[in-house]
Amino acid sequence: MKSKSQPMRTCVGCGEPKSKRELIRVALSPEGIISIDKTGKAPGRGAYICPSMDCLQAAYKGKKLERSLKHGVSKDVYETLQQDLEQQ
Numbered sequence: 001m002k003s004k005s006q007p008m009r010t011c012v013g014c015g016e017p018k019s020k021r022e023l024i025r026v027a028l029s030p031e032g033i034i035s036i037d038k039t040g041k042a043p044g045r046g047a048y049i050c051p052s053m054d055c056l057q058a059a060y061k062g063k064k065l066e067r068s069l070k071h072g073v074s075k076d077v078y079e080t081l082q083q084d085l086e087q088q
Contacts, residue, residue: 009048012064013055023048024084026077028069034077036084045069049081051088056081 007020020040027037029044037046047068049055056078059065065073 011050011055012047012068013049013052013057013059016050018050020048022050024051024081026065026069026073026081028071032071034069034071034073036077036080045071051085053082053085056085 008017009020009023010017011023025037025040025042026034026047026049027042027044028034028046029042035042047065049059049065060078063073065077
């Protein structure tokens with residue numbers, strides 16, 4: 001029997017394709033609220049980022065989350081992501 005393939009997603013920071021489970025999803029809800037999606041199943045547009053500070057800094061400097069979500073991202077979202085990465 002075939003094993004189930006893992007869905008692959010691309011990190012907005014480094015551009016490397018990785019397994020969906022290895023990445024952090026940032027979701028833009030239909031109401032326009034941006035949040036960090038721990039389950040990976042929240043409705044709306046999503047962007048994925050590696051759990052590393054280098055990728056977060058690259059995404060921040062290049063405004064890659066904004067481009068991927070097609071919406072402005074406040075500095076609070078970046079700070080929350082940074083705090084989550086520091087706790088891991």
